[in-house]
Structures are given as C-alpha cells and as structure tokens.
Amino acid sequence: MIPVDEALARTLALAPAPIPEEVLLAEANGRVLLAPVAARLTQPPFDAASMDGYALRSADLPGPLTVVGEAAAGREWDGEIAPGQAVRIFTGAPVPDGCDRVVMQENVTREGERIAVTDASGGSNIRPRGNDFSEGSVIDAGRRLGPAELALIAAMNVPRVTVARRPVVAILPGGDELVPPGTNPGAGQIINSNDIAIAAIAAAAGALPRILPITRDTAESLRAGLEAAADADIIVTIGGASVGDHDLIAPVTEAMGMERAFWKLAMRPGKPLVVGRLGNALMLGLPGNPISAMVSALLFLRPLIERMQGLPGTQRLHHATLGCDLPPEGPRQHYLRARLNEGAAGDRGLPVITPDDNQDSASLSVMAAAGALLVRPAHDPARRAGEVMDYLSLRDWT
C-alpha cells in the first residue's frame, strides 16, 4: 500500500493539460481562467464625484459661492469653474476642471444659485481617474472566476474570456443490491446513494458529471458500463473495488487494458481505491462504502478535476485544537469525521475539533453532521486534548 501523498502525486501526474475554450462572461462563473485578461480602459475613466453635492475649489471655502452648472453621471459639465463658483454634482459624475473637492449637500445651505458651506471637514469626495485599475492592468490566468472577478473583467470592458473546458466525469455505480431512491427495496437490497454525492463533489470542483445506469455484478455488465463511459474525461466507478468474489473492478479493467497508477493505498477510509488510465479516459475506482467513496472523491477526484482546469489541485488543510484525547493511529492515514466548534476558541483562537465516536465508513448520518475531516498521519502517536491538528473542511467542498 502506497502513502496518500504518493497516491495523490501519481493521480495528478495523469492529468492532461487543460483545454481552453472561449465563453461569454455571463457563462464564466466558476470557470478557471486560462488566458490573462488585460483591461481595455482605465477605471474610473475620469476624476469622479463619490457624493451628491457641490464641486468647488478648496481655496474658496467656506463660500459663499455661485452655482454655475450641473454635472450628473453620464452628463458632464464641460466648462472650467472660476474663483467663487461651484457646480451642482451627483455621484459618479465627472468632476469639472478646476475643482479639487466635492462637498456633500448635507453640509451646504443653498438659496437660489448661492451656496454656503456649513461644514468643510472631510475628504475630497473625489475618486481619482485610475483609482481602481488602469488600461493594460492584468488579471493572471489560473484563478477560478467568481462574482468579484466577473464584475472586474466586465468593468475592464472585456466581454469574453478563455477558460478551461469542464472535464466530463462519467459516474458508474455498481452492485446487484442497488436500487434507485424512491423505489421499494426488496430483501437484501439497498438504495443507491453514492452516485449523487460523487456527482455533487465533481460539479463543485468544476466538472460536468454524468450519472450512468447501475451496473450489475457481472463482468459483461461492468464492461458494457465502462464502454458506455469511454468518451468521458474521467470515469468514476463506485463499489467492487475490493477483493471479494463479486468485486470486479480490478479484474475487468485489467482485462480491458487499464494502465494502473496504483491499487490500494494506506488511507482510512478508502483503502481499495484504484486509479489509472483506461483507453482515452482516466479512471478512478472508488470503494463502495459511502464514506469511503466520498472521502476518496474529495482527496483524489476533486484535485484531479482542478488540475485538469489549470489549478494546483492541492489539499486545503486548516488547523484546529483537539477537543479530546486520541489513541495512537494505525498504519493508514486516517480521515476522521469530526465536529468543528468555531465558537469555542481553542489554542490561538483556533476552532475546537472533536471526532465522532462512530467512524463506520458506511455511516452517512455521521458524515452529514460532520463539519470536518480530522487528518491523522499513519502511525500518529497518541494525542492529548489541546494539541493543534490538521483538518479538511466539509463546508468548502470546492
């Protein structure tokens, strides 16, 4: 069994280079930028008022002054004021030449065209030209676009962006015992619940998941399922990854010519994970136990999808203070379902993390209640409450 870090390195080494595609900005949320974006203009393009009020010369304060015109957003006043003059101005309007200050209207009294400033304290209330960005300013490639980046690129007057194509992930649940949610399970049958979770993890990482029909525990059925998935970028099977007589992933994929990167790793849960290349696709054979499948997907599928979009695909470890004593760890790196208490500030203000007593790799209720996976390296010595430990958040699945 290889260690988790080596297994992840071998998985990421399989990732093909990201494939660029151009999309409208309106379709780019959540996508990863593959080509840098350069601003086509300077923002703001002119010195702009940041308050509704009067534009004037500081030297003339406190007045009285004469209002000689009006400037609004989209309607500039293109004169130049003389000493003793002011221009009525609204937020976003270009500040007329000669003015070095906008006094907000609450600090001004006005009679006819005459104003006097009652309070001249405060700043200039002028946003200087280029205060936000200048023409040619660059947003680097390699970051995922969210609302703030989209607005910035739009303001830069760039309507289309080059992003990574979303990898297509075919998901193949397998097992004679599985029936879909909403059906009446017969004797020995259980509800297929894994595919939906794996699809959600894949989608959150930026992929396009496609759930395929449940395959049966025969080599023919599994082979047909794998063939139906062959044009995906990544094929993810669920179940049958272990060594039982009905666990067909290893023998069938081997017979189909899979180049294995590894099978089995020192990880708990998730030991039987198999990863490799099958035809033109990459393949991850996840273990069937629901928590094993989800943890394997978080640790391997998510980084692989990220790497295929040009992101690093590294795990985002956080720190927390342990809420209880723990016995020494076994030979596999352990990802324990744990509750995170952000309110109870532990050492250095870190949240307090406490693993659940039930670490069964089939217990979905524990997983759903957990906010975190506490990470314990293989052979980690006994730990005392109060020690600082690593964890993966289950809140930011992306």
Ligand SMILES: Nc1nc2c(c(=O)[nH]1)N[C@H]1C(S)=C(S)[C@@H](COP(=O)(O)OP(=O)(O)OC[C@H]3O[C@@H](n4cnc5c(N)ncnc54)[C@H](O)[C@@H]3O)O[C@H]1N2
């Ligand atoms: N002799 C050994 N037995 C097992 C070993 C081992 O090393 N030697 N490893 C164990 C570990 S660790 C795991 S994890 C499991 C994984 O087994 P498989 O990948 O072969 O999974 P299955 O046997 O097909 O299923 C396990 C369990 O999960 C349920 N399941 C499967 N698919 C779904 C689904 N889509 N939705 C909901 N539940 C699903 C299935 O009914 C089983 O209960 O092997 C151990 N055994």
Ligand code: MOO
């Ligand atoms: O590792 Mo299995 O993944 O214990 O449940």
